[in-house]
Amino acid sequence: MATSEGLSVREAKRLQTRERLxxxxxxxxxxxxxxxxxxxxxVASAGVAHGTFFFHFPTKEHVLLEMEHREEERIAGQFxxxxxxxxxxxxxxxxxxxxVIAIERRFGAVLFKDLLALHFxxxxxxxxxxxxxALIVLVxxxxxxxxxxxxxxxxVIPINSAVFFLLGLYALLTTTANWExxxxxxxxxxxxxxxxVRA
Numbered sequence: 591m592a593t594s595e596g597l598s599v600r601e602a603k604r605l606q607t608r609e610r611l612x613x614x615x616x617x618x619x620x621x622x623x624x625x626x627x628x629x630x631x632x633v634a635s636a637g638v639a640h641g642t643f644f645f646h647f648p649t650k651e652h653v654l655l656e657m658e659h660r661e662e663e664r665i666a667g668q669f670x671x672x673x674x675x676x677x678x679x680x681x682x683x684x685x686x687x688x689x690v691i692a693i694e695r696r697f698g699a700v701l702f703k704d705l706l707a708l709h710f711x712x713x714x715x716x717x718x719x720x721x722x723x724a725l726i727v728l729v730x731x732x733x734x735x736x737x738x739x740x741x742x743x744x745x746v747i748p749i750n751s752a753v754f755f756l757l758g759l760y761a762l763l764t765t766t767a768n769w770e771x772x773x774x775x776x777x778x779x780x781x782x783x784x785x786x787v788r789a
Contacts, residue, residue: 666724
Protein backbone atom coordinates (compact mmCIF):
# COMPACT_ATOMS: atom_id res chain seq x y z
CA MET A 591 0.00 0.00 0.00
CA ALA A 592 1.34 3.45 -0.92
CA THR A 593 0.75 6.81 0.70
CA SER A 594 -0.42 9.87 -1.22
CA GLU A 595 3.20 11.09 -1.64
CA GLY A 596 4.30 7.84 -3.26
CA LEU A 597 6.01 6.43 -0.16
CA SER A 598 5.09 3.03 1.16
CA VAL A 599 3.43 2.95 4.58
CA ARG A 600 6.54 1.27 5.92
CA GLU A 601 8.85 3.98 4.53
CA ALA A 602 6.58 6.74 5.84
CA LYS A 603 6.68 5.17 9.32
CA ARG A 604 10.46 4.86 9.12
CA LEU A 605 10.76 8.56 8.29
CA GLN A 606 8.36 9.49 11.10
CA THR A 607 10.43 7.44 13.55
CA ARG A 608 13.62 9.11 12.34
CA GLU A 609 12.05 12.55 12.81
CA ARG A 610 10.89 11.69 16.33
CA LEU A 611 14.37 10.46 17.21
CA UNK A 612 15.97 13.52 15.67
CA UNK A 613 13.71 15.89 17.63
CA UNK A 614 14.26 13.98 20.88
CA UNK A 615 18.03 13.95 20.32
CA UNK A 616 18.14 17.70 19.65
CA UNK A 617 16.19 18.34 22.86
CA UNK A 618 18.55 16.09 24.85
CA UNK A 619 21.62 17.68 23.27
CA UNK A 620 20.31 21.13 24.22
CA UNK A 621 19.84 19.92 27.77
CA UNK A 622 23.12 18.11 28.31
CA UNK A 623 25.41 18.66 25.34
CA UNK A 624 26.22 15.91 22.88
CA UNK A 625 28.91 14.16 24.94
CA UNK A 626 26.71 13.87 28.02
CA UNK A 627 23.46 13.20 26.14
CA UNK A 628 21.72 10.02 27.25
CA UNK A 629 20.62 7.81 24.37
CA UNK A 630 18.23 6.10 26.82
CA UNK A 631 16.48 9.43 27.42
CA UNK A 632 16.32 10.06 23.66
CA VAL A 633 14.70 6.72 22.82
CA ALA A 634 12.31 7.00 25.78
CA SER A 635 11.20 10.42 24.60
CA ALA A 636 10.78 9.15 21.03
CA GLY A 637 8.94 6.03 22.23
CA VAL A 638 11.19 3.52 20.45
CA ALA A 639 13.55 0.67 21.35
CA HIS A 640 17.18 1.47 22.20
CA GLY A 641 18.60 -0.11 19.04
CA THR A 642 16.31 1.99 16.86
CA PHE A 643 18.42 5.06 17.58
CA PHE A 644 21.54 3.39 16.18
CA PHE A 645 19.64 2.10 13.16
CA HIS A 646 18.86 5.68 12.17
CA PHE A 647 21.97 7.41 13.59
CA PRO A 648 25.07 5.19 13.93
CA THR A 649 26.58 7.67 16.43
CA LYS A 650 25.45 10.79 18.27
CA GLU A 651 27.72 12.74 15.91
CA HIS A 652 25.47 11.69 13.03
CA VAL A 653 22.60 13.58 14.68
CA LEU A 654 24.77 16.70 14.68
CA LEU A 655 25.70 16.15 11.04
CA GLU A 656 22.01 15.93 10.16
CA MET A 657 21.34 19.08 12.20
CA GLU A 658 24.20 20.91 10.50
CA HIS A 659 22.93 19.91 7.06
CA ARG A 660 19.38 21.04 7.83
CA GLU A 661 20.54 24.33 9.31
CA GLU A 662 22.82 25.04 6.36
CA GLU A 663 19.98 24.43 3.94
CA ARG A 664 17.62 26.62 5.96
CA ILE A 665 19.98 29.57 6.31
CA ALA A 666 21.13 29.24 2.70
CA GLY A 667 17.50 29.68 1.66
CA GLN A 668 17.15 32.74 3.88
CA PHE A 669 20.45 34.20 2.68
CA UNK A 670 19.48 33.54 -0.94
CA UNK A 671 16.22 35.44 -0.47
CA UNK A 672 18.08 38.30 1.19
CA UNK A 673 20.64 38.71 -1.61
CA UNK A 674 17.90 38.60 -4.24
CA UNK A 675 17.00 42.11 -3.04
CA UNK A 676 19.07 45.27 -3.41
CA UNK A 677 22.17 45.06 -1.18
CA UNK A 678 25.92 45.49 -1.09
CA UNK A 679 28.72 43.25 0.18
CA UNK A 680 28.58 44.77 3.67
CA UNK A 681 24.85 43.99 3.86
CA UNK A 682 25.55 40.40 2.77
CA UNK A 683 28.25 39.95 5.43
CA UNK A 684 25.97 41.36 8.13
CA UNK A 685 23.13 39.07 7.03
CA UNK A 686 25.41 36.02 7.18
CA UNK A 687 26.38 37.05 10.73
CA UNK A 688 22.73 37.53 11.71
CA UNK A 689 21.77 34.09 10.40
CA VAL A 690 24.61 32.31 12.18
CA ILE A 691 23.90 34.10 15.46
CA ALA A 692 20.24 33.09 15.10
CA ILE A 693 21.34 29.42 15.10
CA GLU A 694 23.27 30.01 18.32
CA ARG A 695 20.25 31.67 19.94
CA ARG A 696 17.86 28.95 18.81
CA PHE A 697 19.97 26.00 19.94
CA GLY A 698 21.78 27.58 22.89
CA ALA A 699 25.50 28.02 23.47
CA VAL A 700 26.23 24.40 24.44
CA LEU A 701 24.64 22.77 21.38
CA PHE A 702 25.99 25.48 19.08
CA LYS A 703 29.53 24.81 20.34
CA ASP A 704 28.97 21.08 19.84
CA LEU A 705 27.92 21.74 16.24
CA LEU A 706 31.01 23.80 15.54
CA ALA A 707 33.31 21.37 17.36
CA LEU A 708 32.06 18.56 15.13
CA HIS A 709 32.35 20.80 12.09
CA PHE A 710 36.09 21.23 12.72
CA UNK A 711 36.78 17.80 14.18
CA UNK A 712 39.43 15.65 12.48
CA UNK A 713 37.28 12.62 13.35
CA UNK A 714 34.22 14.00 11.58
CA UNK A 715 32.28 11.03 10.14
CA UNK A 716 32.38 12.41 6.59
CA UNK A 717 34.81 14.65 4.72
CA UNK A 718 33.81 17.62 2.60
CA UNK A 719 35.20 20.73 1.02
CA UNK A 720 34.15 24.37 1.27
CA UNK A 721 31.97 23.91 -1.81
CA UNK A 722 29.80 21.46 0.16
CA UNK A 723 28.63 24.21 2.53
CA ALA A 724 25.87 26.33 1.07
CA LEU A 725 26.50 29.49 3.09
CA ILE A 726 30.19 29.51 2.15
CA VAL A 727 29.25 29.13 -1.51
CA LEU A 728 26.71 31.96 -1.32
CA VAL A 729 29.10 34.34 0.48
CA UNK A 730 31.77 33.48 -2.12
CA UNK A 731 29.27 34.31 -4.85
CA UNK A 732 28.67 37.72 -3.24
CA UNK A 733 32.41 38.33 -3.17
CA UNK A 734 32.67 37.30 -6.82
CA UNK A 735 29.89 39.70 -7.82
CA UNK A 736 31.52 42.51 -5.81
CA UNK A 737 34.80 41.68 -7.56
CA UNK A 738 33.09 42.03 -10.95
CA UNK A 739 31.90 45.49 -9.83
CA UNK A 740 35.52 46.38 -8.89
CA UNK A 741 34.53 46.72 -5.23
CA UNK A 742 36.84 43.88 -4.24
CA UNK A 743 40.56 43.60 -4.99
CA UNK A 744 41.43 41.72 -8.16
CA UNK A 745 43.62 39.23 -6.30
CA VAL A 746 40.87 38.16 -3.87
CA ILE A 747 39.92 34.49 -4.21
CA PRO A 748 36.19 34.55 -3.33
CA ILE A 749 35.87 31.01 -1.93
CA ASN A 750 38.96 31.50 0.27
CA SER A 751 37.73 34.85 1.58
CA ALA A 752 34.30 33.37 2.31
CA VAL A 753 35.93 30.55 4.28
CA PHE A 754 38.18 33.00 6.17
CA PHE A 755 35.19 35.20 7.02
CA LEU A 756 32.96 32.40 8.28
CA LEU A 757 35.72 30.54 10.14
CA GLY A 758 36.62 33.73 11.95
CA LEU A 759 32.98 34.36 12.79
CA TYR A 760 32.53 30.84 14.18
CA ALA A 761 35.68 31.23 16.27
CA LEU A 762 34.47 34.55 17.67
CA LEU A 763 31.06 33.17 18.55
CA THR A 764 32.39 30.10 20.32
CA THR A 765 35.05 31.91 22.34
CA THR A 766 33.23 35.11 23.32
CA ALA A 767 29.74 33.82 24.21
CA ASN A 768 29.59 35.69 27.54
CA TRP A 769 31.74 38.69 26.72
CA GLU A 770 30.06 41.99 27.42
CA UNK A 771 31.45 43.66 24.30
CA UNK A 772 30.92 40.72 21.94
CA UNK A 773 28.44 42.57 19.68
CA UNK A 774 30.92 45.43 19.23
CA UNK A 775 33.70 42.94 18.54
CA UNK A 776 31.61 41.18 15.89
CA UNK A 777 30.74 44.49 14.24
CA UNK A 778 34.44 45.39 14.18
CA UNK A 779 35.24 41.94 12.77
CA UNK A 780 32.80 42.50 9.88
CA UNK A 781 34.30 45.93 9.24
CA UNK A 782 37.88 44.56 9.20
CA UNK A 783 36.86 41.60 7.03
CA UNK A 784 35.39 43.98 4.47
CA UNK A 785 38.49 46.19 4.56
CA UNK A 786 40.66 43.12 3.89
CA VAL A 787 38.98 42.43 0.54
CA ARG A 788 38.32 45.95 -0.70
CA ALA A 789 39.89 47.15 -3.94
